[in-house]
Amino acid sequence: MLLDEMRIDENDVGFVPSLGITFQLNETGKRIVELLQEGRSKDEIVLALSQEFEADWKRVYRDVEDFFLKLKVYGLMQ
Amino acid sequence: MKIALSGLNNTDNPAPGIGVAKGLSGHELVGLSYDPNEPGIYQRIFERIFLMPYPSLGFEELHERLAYIKEKSGIEMVWPNLDAELPLYIKHQEQLHEMGLTTFLPTLEQFAMREKAKLATLCEELGILHPQTYMANSIEDVVDITRRIGFPLMIKGNYYKAYRANTLEEAIEHSYTIANEWGFPLLVQQIVEGIELNYAGVADGKLYGGFCIKKLTTTDIGKVWSAVTIRNEAMEALAHRFVEHTRWRGAFELEAIATNEGIYLIEINPRFPAWIGFSVDIGLNLPRMALALAMHETVEPKFSYPEQKMYVRYVDETVCDYAEFTKLLATKEL
Structure with missing residues (x-):
């Protein structure tokens, strides 16, 4: 999975070193990538983000679902 | 070492000669050109410039011209960088050597294997995808x-x-x-949709050096304007496989598309690309490595280079006497 090799710099720019492609992430996107790289599941990520951002899990779930879709569209995850 | 090289165009359709020359700084360089308008002629890189006969005129014309240039300037090596002239130089390497001119080129058989029309067969042999x-x-x-x-x-x-x-x-x-x-x-x-990757390398039966880039911006005809160094294991493995399979001798460039299904090889150029000067700036001077191999010197393979270094081509200006241009036009040499 390309996402595993993504490096995120101090400006929240994610770089995939084997392909030279870059993505601008926001704070939440960056956190989701970090959690995915730690091997967390979607449910675990939703739970972690709901707690960290003190947000309603249903809304967080929708955002995470949407972000996962984008990752797939960009070929970063299967 | 006095080296004559071609490919002096340095417009938004650049040729490799200027990048190669960058890697050979310190050597005496002679420029071979087909057109007095090529900007590289006027960049003060070459001690002499000679206009060349078009490759379509055949080897006799080329032989005569190179003999003249050797006599006038004392060149010891000839380094063609343009696709259209390479077949002639490759085919007549022996005669060039007999003239006392060193070359570092693939054999005619190696050259033919990677021709666009035969690339599908080579890709099958290499076990790589091809559109x-x-x-x-x-x-x-x-x-x-x-x-x-x-x-x-x-x-x-x-x-x-x-x-x-x-x-x-x-x-x-x-x-x-x-x-x-x-x-x-x-x-x-x-057309294969994916991410275009390019690999430039030097080989002499085995791969001695190379690096991989992703183009960031290109001109209208697809020439690199900016790029970033990357490490891609599949491209590196492909470069090794290509060289081992063909026993390649000389410079080369692999053009490929990375997709979810794997790497598609779309083209193999039998020479350095126009952005080869990038290799010099990242401490992997591939033209110098090619020269050392041509001279049968001991060369340590080198594949280490910094990732995420960015190459940016830009426009520069220079001024020279118009008489230089007219002299080149009239006498075919400077």
Whole structure:
């Protein structure tokens, strides 16, 4: 999975070193990538983000679902 | 070492000569040009400039010209950098050596293996993916092939130029554009959607050095304007496989598309790319490595280079006496 090799710099720019492609992430996107790289599941990520951002899990779930879709569209995850 | 090299165009359609020259700084360099308008002539890189006969005139003309240049300037090596002239130099390497001119080129057989029309076979042998490619000897052929593979597709010249066509009208227009300039055959190639990666390397039966880039911006005809160094294991493995399989000798460039299914090899150029000066700036001077191999010196393979270094081409200006231009035009040398 390309996402595993993504490096995120101090400006929240994610770089995939084997392909030279870059993505601008926001704070939440960056956190989701970090959690995915730690091997967390979607449910675990939703739970972690709901707690960290003190947000309603249903809304967080929708955002995470949407972000996962984008990752797939960009070929970063299967 | 006094080296004569060609490919001095340094416009937005750059040739490799100036990048190669960058890697050979410290050596006496002589420029070989086909056109007095090539900017590289006036960049104060070359101690002498000579206009060359077009490759279509054959080896006799080339031999005569190189003998003259050798006598006038004392060149010891000739380093062709243009696709259209390479077959002539490769075919007559022995005669060039007999003239006392060193070369560092693939054999004719190696050169033929990577020709656009034969690339599919080589890719099969290498076990690498390759887009469907068909040779067209007429506009009628182009039309037939477009019916088979559909749109979008690429229309490519055998040596130069490649255009994307989204419709039959565009395919015909691009075919005429290329054929009018370079003639037939053309190649009609399926488009593979993905990320284009390029690898430049030097080999002499085995791979001695190379690096991989991703183009960031290109000119209208696809020439690199900015790029970033990357490490891609699949591309590195492909480069090793290509060199081991063909026993390649000389410079080369692999053009590939990375997709979810794997790497598609779309082209192998039998020379350095125009952005080879990038290798010098990242501490992997591939032209110098090629020169050392040509001189049969001991060369340590080197594949380490910094990742995420960015290459940026830019426009510069220079001023020279108009008399230089007219002298070159009139006497064919400077």
